[in-house]
Amino acid sequence: MLCLATLSILLAGPPATAAAHCPKGGDHWPDACFVEQAGERYVKRQYLGRLKWNRQGYALVSRADAFELMAVNRQGKVVVPGIYHTGDFDYPDAERGVGRFATPDGKCGYFQARGFKVVVPARYDVCRAFHDGRATACTGCTRYCDDEDCHMDHLVGGQADQLGLDGTVRQSYPLATLDTVCGSPERRKLTQRAGTTLLQCVRDPGPFDHLR
Known part of the structure; x- marks a missing residue:
């Protein structure tokens, strides 16, 4: 076990030669x-x-070499890494303050912005934002968008959990496969756009389509 003196030396790191590279504000x-x-x-x-600390003793830091936002405590420990903050329903506008975060290994979970407490550990492969008190997260799954801006998406393969704002699993169910997500393989349309695979479900022809 490391003694406190050794831990202090490790946390301090090597002598600072360019403090200006860690600007005020984080x-x-x-x-x-x-x-x-x-x-x-x-x-x-x-x-x-x-760093700029809030009343609860936490500060936000963004990384220069990765589009990552993280929360740290007074001891400097990163308590919530990879905070999602670019979506309309992510931090700081997440529903009831429950936002999403991701760890370096690609797993995702949820945290409460008030106090930056982890509500759901990062154990999922895909996490959707909360809407109306519910969020869907899945393991062994793949997320496909229907267009470049991902106005709609499809979770395919694996197992899904429907979560409550308190982090409890309200329902679990298997997700559709690529062959069944659109009802049948014939209705499934996969296209490549800018290195991303888009998935669209082609609807059956309607009786009035010829009038369009």
């Missing part, structure tokens, strides 16, 4: 502002005074 910090210890990421101790 915006666009490079990896040099952090240190890894026992599988956890910390802000180096000499940079903690550059």
Whole structure:
């Protein structure tokens, strides 16, 4: 077990030579502002005074070399990594403050913005945002969008959980496969756009289509 003195040295990291690279406020910090210890990421101790803390004792930091937003506590530990913050229903506008986050291994979960507490650990492959008190998350699944802006999506394969805002699983069910997601393989249309596979379900012809 590491003694406290050793841990303090590790958290401090090597002597700072370019403190200006970790600007006040926590915006666009490079990896040099952090240190890894026992599988956890910390802000180096000499940079903690550059962060803006809220009343609960947490601060937000964004990375310069990755579009990542994270929450850290007073000890500098990253308590919520990979906060989703670009969508209309993500932090800081997530429903009832329950937002999504992702870990470096690609798994996702949910956290409560008030206090930055993890509500659902990062154990899912795809996490949808909360709407009307419910969110769908799945494992062993693939998310397909129907257009480049992903106005609608399809979760295909694997197992899905419907979650409540408190993180409890309200319902579990298997997801449709690629052969059944559109009802039949003939109605499924897969296209490649800008390196992304889009999935559209072609509807059956209607009796008045010829009038269009």
